[in-house]
Amino acid sequence: MGQSLLDINDTLGQHAPSWYAASANPFPELPQAEGSMTYDVCIVGAGFAGLSSALHLSELGYKVCVLDAQRVGWGASGRNGGQVGSGQRIGQEELEDLVGDTLAKEAFQIGVDAADLVRLLIKKHKIECAYKSGSIEAYHKKRYDKYGPIEVEHMREKYGYETMQFLSPEEMSEKVGSDDYSAGILDTHTGHLHPLNYARGLAQAAIDAGAEIFELSRVTSFEGGKPCKVRTDKAEIFAKHVILATNGYLGNLDKQVADRVMPINNFIVATEPLDDATCKALIRDGECVHDSRFVVNYFRISEDNRLLFGGGENYTYKFPKDIKATVTKPMLQIYPHLKDVRIDYAWGGTLAITMNRLPHFEFRSDGVINISGYSGSGVHMATMAGKIASEAVNGQMAKFDIMSKLPTPKFPGGAALRWPLLPLALTWYAMRDRF
Ligand SMILES: Cc1cc2nc3c(=O)[nH]c(=O)nc-3n(C[C@H](O)[C@H](O)[C@H](O)COP(=O)(O)OP(=O)(O)OC[C@H]3O[C@@H](n4cnc5c(N)ncnc54)[C@H](O)[C@@H]3O)c2cc1C
Incomplete structure (x- = not known):
């Protein structure tokens, strides 16, 4: 073979x-x-x-x-990345346009139940995987800000989905210590874990x-x-x-x-352990974060205080020679002050898209x-x-x-x-x- x-x-x-x-x-x-x-x-x-x-x-x-x-x-x-989502991968309004309201609603509910299922399995089988609640979607373009409240309202009104909260640019900058982001959305139905x-x-x-x-x-x-x-x-x-x-x-x-x-590759780095103050300055309340880019940056703090940062994709079978460099580039765009932080691990994996x-x-x-x-x-x-x-x-x-x-x-x-x-x-x- x-x-x-x-x-x-x-x-x-x-x-x-x-x-x-x-x-x-x-x-x-x-x-x-x-x-x-x-x-x-x-x-x-x-x-x-x-x-x-x-x-x-x-x-x-x-x-x-x-x-x-x-x-x-x-x-x-x-x-x-260990980020536990909720609902389906694409936005709900996009899904409604694609398949109509009824199917969009049914598929969304399955995706919401899926997040509950992860938590239920962890509890029922006593799985020690450091589950932590909350994720933030961070907008990398100011012009997206106006859509945040509309989305939160749409999800509340049409789906009774109450766990989303709009974060203004001020609230976002308090929560995620990066100048790269404007506003965003916090969802407490989601979370992160050690996969x-x-x-x-x-x-x-x-x-x-x-x-x-x-x-x-x-x-x-x-x-x-x-x-x-x-x-x-x-x-x-x-x-x-x-x-x-x-x-x-x-x-x-x-x-x-x-x-x-179709398979695509994606990459992650883990920094050296950081002190508590540095971690809080990166993500104040310890949620996981993903941004609104097409090639998504996603990051969170590990149980032992490392920044786990995912970013960069490639579409050939082979991983790039220098994964560390591939991922450090977007990481420093988000957190330039981490330029002297040591990277202890760098790895890639293959997921599948449709x-x-x-x-x-x-x-x-x-x-x-x-x-x-x-x-x-x-x-x-x-x-x-x-x-x-x-x-x-x-x-x-x-x-x-x-x-x-x-x-x-x-x-x-x-x-x-x-x-x-x-x-x-x-x-x-x-x-x-x-x-
Ligand atoms: C770097 C990276 C970051 C990601 N981050 C996130 C995230 O934060 N949140 C999120 O929700 N999703 C994330 N994903 C996607 C998520 O990991 C996958 O969607 C999910 O793990 C898929 O699970 P699976 O069981 O279908 O496949 P996999 O976990 O890939 O398992 C497939 C298994 O099939 C086996 N296999 C394949 N072919 C054969 C064969 N011929 N014979 C025997 N065995 C075979 C493989 O060995 C493998 O173990 C990420 C993916 C990657 C790569």
Whole structure:
């Protein structure tokens, strides 16, 4: 098998060199899949989506296995910004224009429930992942300020969503110590967490509920049918359903999904630990922050007082040689006074986007289910996708039907052409941020 995003930037069996890996709760290495085995459901991918599917299916009494080419939480789930969103990835008015009020409302509620689900799972399974409440959207252009109060009012009036609060430029500058931002919005229904610890906690809960998880078990091919068949180098698995929860690391495993869901890379740095006063000057009340740029900057303070700053994307398979330099550039644009602060960790990861930034849910008649394409908003939505997929296997299709009604068109030219064309388009959008 040729090189893919599963191995081109990483070493087999090792987590990315992130602060998360360095500070994670201990977790055992799990066995490889071997021989011929039969399950009700075979899940490909041990990120939030696959682990949540496994947990919820096991709780419903299904016999389940999860196969991961690497390790539990090795993909985007164990190395992301840790920001727990609410609702869908795109603005609600945009969603209304795209799909109409009824579907927009249903999809929004699923996204709101998804944030609650993350908190519920943390509490129920006693997952130690340092959850902290609150996130801020910071406007990088003054002309956006007038839309803030309109959005807050729209969400309150039309959706009864009461947790958003407009931050004037003065309030913003008190909360986020950067001259780069004007006004913004605070949402207390959202929050942030240590993503690798959250993934490990979900995995432990799934194992406790009866799921079997296999690591270093890369799926080389699969086919739907009665039963579905899934192959690794050492195992052949028969199951009534296969759930593809591979997100940005899908590669060529399934062309139908690859036509609609595209991988992009994103990068994060962790500074050295900072003193309390410096942390408070960066983000006074400890929320996480993301800004309004097309290539979003997102940041927060870790449990041990580091600034975790994410920014910069690239659209080639390979990560840039100097990730530290790639991310330090936007970081110093936001916080120029950190120029002498040491960067202790720098890493990248691969997420998956769709054409219109809505997740791609697919339930095929041959037993294959796909959940992916969270477009940078997967901590809550991939967790929820796993629960919704488990309900669908159990014959409860209501939420799966809502999610699969959201349009996720093919990229122009499908999987083959999207690679040369899409980077050009995305680079153009990224450049627009600078004007
Ligand atoms: C740098 C970065 C920052 C991000 N920040 C945020 C954020 O702050 N908030 C937010 O909500 N979202 C964020 N995201 C997105 C979020 O991390 C993802 O949407 C989410 O983790 C997707 O979860 P998943 O389980 O679908 O996929 P993943 O966690 O990527 O897991 C997929 C798994 O599938 C496995 N796999 C793939 N192919 C095979 C195969 N053939 N055989 C076996 N296993 C296979 C992989 O090894 C991997 O472990 C970020 C992503 C990145 C990369």
